[in-house]
Amino acid sequence: MELVKIVDEFGNKMHYKRYQGRTYHPDFLGNVGDHLTEIAAYQGQPGDVLLCTFPKSGTHWVFNMVQMIRANNYDYSGTPVVMEFQPISEVESLTSPRMYLTHLGYHSIPMAARQGNIKIIQVLRNPKDTAVSYYEFFNSMKNVAYEGTFDCFLKYFISNEFVAVGSSMFTYMKEWEEAKKDNKKLNVLYLRYEDLKKNLSENILKITKFLNLDRTEDFLRGVEENVLFERLKEKHDSNLGETERWKNNAEGGRLPVYRKGRIGDWKNKFTVAQNEMFDAVYKEKMEEMGLPLDEFVFE
Ligand code: A3P
Numbered sequence: 001m002e003l004v005k006i007v008d009e010f011g012n013k014m015h016y017k018r019y020q021g022r023t024y025h026p027d028f029l030g031n032v033g034d035h036l037t038e039i040a041a042y043q044g045q046p047g048d049v050l051l052c053t054f055p056k057s058g059t060h061w062v063f064n065m066v067q068m069i070r071a072n073n074y075d076y077s078g079t080p081v082v083m084e085f086q087p088i089s090e091v092e093s094l095t096s097p098r099m100y101l102t103h104l105g106y107h108s109i110p111m112a113a114r115q116g117n118i119k120i121i122q123v124l125r126n127p128k129d130t131a132v133s134y135y136e137f138f139n140s141m142k143n144v145a146y147e148g149t150f151d152c153f154l155k156y157f158i159s160n161e162f163v164a165v166g167s168s169m170f171t172y173m174k175e176w177e178e179a180k181k182d183n184k185k186l187n188v189l190y191l192r193y194e195d196l197k198k199n200l201s202e203n204i205l206k207i208t209k210f211l212n213l214d215r216t217e218d219f220l221r222g223v224e225e226n227v228l229f230e231r232l233k234e235k236h237d238s239n240l241g242e243t244e245r246w247k248n249n250a251e252g253g254r255l256p257v258y259r260k261g262r263i264g265d266w267k268n269k270f271t272v273a274q275n276e277m278f279d280a281v282y283k284e285k286m287e288e289m290g291l292p293l294d295e296f297v298f299e
Pocket of ligand 1: 053054055056057058059060061129132133134136227228229230232257258259260261262265
């Protein structure tokens with residue numbers, strides 16, 4: 001593992017951990033390699049659910065909705081344990097129903113999940129809103145404090161130097177797409193942020209079925225109300241959202257995760273030129289993956 005500090009062509013400083021040609025977030029535990037080995041070998045427990053998301057895709061929203069459905073109550077579950085940033089002992093100390101998160105690419109998730117022994121819920125979001133949400137997130141985190149312009153960020157975001165998951169969002173998607181085609185054992189429910197926004201009740205039902213649970217219509221309607229953006233934000237902004245992990249990294253000691261919660265916020269940020277550049281990259285990458293351009297809804 002190599003600690004890398006770079007200054008890009010625009011003078012922005014970035015630091016990350018590089019391991020076997022991939023870039024990882026500086027908070028990745030230890031020397032990367034040892035912890036990746038531990039993650040890969042993690043067997044989980046019966047009934048575990050692994051949440052696999054590209055960051056800023058609605059991870060916390062889905063985490064809370066799944067946990068409400070499973071626990072059969074409306075308790076707020078806060079922020080999930082992240083496999084790459086926290087020791088396996090923290091996953092082990094979770095109580096049932098257990099759900100933990102990884103943003104890592106397909107090839108780095110636990111083997112037990114790749115073999116279908118741990119159910120996976122995956123969430124993605126249209127890449128333009130993901131990029132904007134990421135930029136604002138980086139700007140509000142003291143340990144990242146990205147100082148560059150959005151223009152610089154966008155170029156960084158589409159490159160494989162991006163520190164999020166060991167690759168760019170497009171590489172992340174490509175690896176998952178191949179896995180979904182090739183690995184028939186995978187037990188995965190794929191959700192999209194925009195579908196959740198447009199038809200939450202249908203998606204809540206999908207989750208309930210995927211987990212083989214039996215819940216009343218009334219209860220599921222209640223889940224819908226309790227995971228509305230304003231509700232979750234209110235809970236998160238109270239002392240329920242405070243964590244030791246975020247104490248020194250973000251305003252108020254909370255992960256700055258509930259911002260706007262809308263589809264199409266990218267229109268407030270992208271210039272015409274940035275949009276044209278991004279559309280060209282998007283088209284090329286989606287074609288490479290054999291995915292239609294309307295895979296994501298952008299507004
Ligand atoms: P914005 O920054 O665009 O507002 P993650 O949990 O993966 O970090 O994703 C964060 C994004 O999900 C943020 O997007 C946040 O506002 C949005 N989000 C969180 N809860 C939501 C909800 N209940 N409904 C809609 N969007 C939500």
